[in-house]
Amino acid sequence: MIVFREPRKRPIPWRERQQQVPSWTVPFFSLEWVWEWVSFALSRWTFVEVLEYLSSLSVLVVVFFYFSESGDRVKQRHYQAWQVINTAQGKGGSGGRIEALQELNHDGVALIGVDVSGAFLRSISLPNARLRRSDFSAADIRNGNFESADLQDSNFRSANFRQSNFQGASLAGAEMDDADFAGADFSRADLSGAALDNADLRQASLKNSNWNRIRSIKGANLYGLHDAPTAFIDWAMKHGAVQMQSDAQWEKWRQTQKQ
Numbered sequence: 579m580i581v582f583r584e585p586r587k588r589p590i591p592w593r594e595r596q597q598q599v600p601s602w603t604v605p606f607f608s609l610e611w612v613w614e615w616v617s618f619a620l621s622r623w624t625f626v627e628v629l630e631y632l633s634s635l636s637v638l639v640v641v642f643f644y645f646s647e648s649g650d651r652v653k654q655r656h657y658q659a660w661q662v663i664n665t666a667q668g669k670g671g672s673g674g675r676i677e678a679l680q681e682l683n684h685d686g687v688a689l690i691g692v693d694v695s696g697a698f699l700r701s702i703s704l705p706n707a708r709l710r711r712s713d714f715s716a717a718d719i720r721n722g723n724f725e726s727a728d729l730q731d732s733n734f735r736s737a738n739f740r741q742s743n744f745q746g747a748s749l750a751g752a753e754m755d756d757a758d759f760a761g762a763d764f765s766r767a768d769l770s771g772a773a774l775d776n777a778d779l780r781q782a783s784l785k786n787s788n789w790n791r792i793r794s795i796k797g798a799n800l801y802g803l804h805d806a807p808t809a810f811i812d813w814a815m816k817h818g819a820v821q822m823q824s825d826a827q828w829e830k831w832r833q834t835q836k837q
Contacts, residue, residue: 656687667693676702683707695733714739765805774798776832780823784810795819797835799828 659678666673676699682689688708695715703723710728715735722742729744731751741761749764751771758778765785769792776797785805796818800811815821822828 652685656682656685663692663694666697668696670696671698673697675699679704779803797832 659682662674662678666675675694675697679689679692679694679699680703683704683706689704689712690708691711691713692709693713694717695713697717697719699717699719699722701721701723702719704727705723705725707724707727709724709732710730712729712732714737715733716737718738719742720738720740722739724747725743726746727744728748729752730748732749732753734752734754734757736756738758739762740758742759742763744762744764744767746766747764748768749772750768752769753773754777755773755775756777759782760778761781762779763783764787765783766787767784768788770788771791771793773793774795777795778799780799781802781804783805784803784807787807789807789810794817795814798814798819799822800806800814800819801821801823803811820828820831822831
């Protein structure tokens with residue numbers, strides 16, 4: 579902000595000032611009187627005024643360049659996030675991928691085809707994310723949030739998505755075999771063409787989901803499934819699904835199927 583200065587008034591002579599103040603304060607006011615003259619002299623010096631204007635102008639220049647380069651800073655931040663994701667690909671643990679993926683998704687960046695197989699991404703939140711053809715195989719993503727996300731044709735094989743939120747998500751064509759979805763919420767989700775063989779769906783919710791065109795569900799455990807659409811249980815049991823409470827009972831049944 580540029581400040582327009584006005585020249586200071588000429589200080590009164592020292593004799594007049596002495597008469598205006600008590601005698602015991604003269605030493606203090608004499609010093610102040612000296613600085614008044616210094617200030618007066620500087621206020622009339624054009625060079626000092628120019629320096630003040632240049633200082634104010636420099637602030638405006640800094641602000642201008644800050645906003646003009648904001649796009650480059652965003653690109654740099656996205657580049658660094660992708661570096662984190664790609665460097666950790668194929669490795670266990672998080673490796674900073676939770677923060678990187680959430681930041682990219684928050685900025686509206688498509689995450690199509692991302693590979694986080696085997697990663698530990700517990701409680702990651704990616705609502706409305708564009709994750710088509712992504713690889714989540716063998717990943718631990720318990721309590722994840724994928725509400726309204728596009729997960730079409732993605733790979734969920736052997737992944738752990740317990741208690742995760744898939745409300746309104748598109749899982750059309752997804753490979754969900756052997757995955758753990760116990761307690762997950764698939765309300766209003768699209769499961770058209772999805773493969774759910776041997777998937778753990780115990781205590782999961784399929785309220786108002788689109789299940790009519792599920793590709794396969796053989797061996798999936800539906801024990802305690804709630805809010806299931808009308809006729810879904812009968813259809814699933816006819817196509818090889820089971821309802822078994824204990825892991826031991828279910829594993830024993832699966833072993834007999836392999837013989």
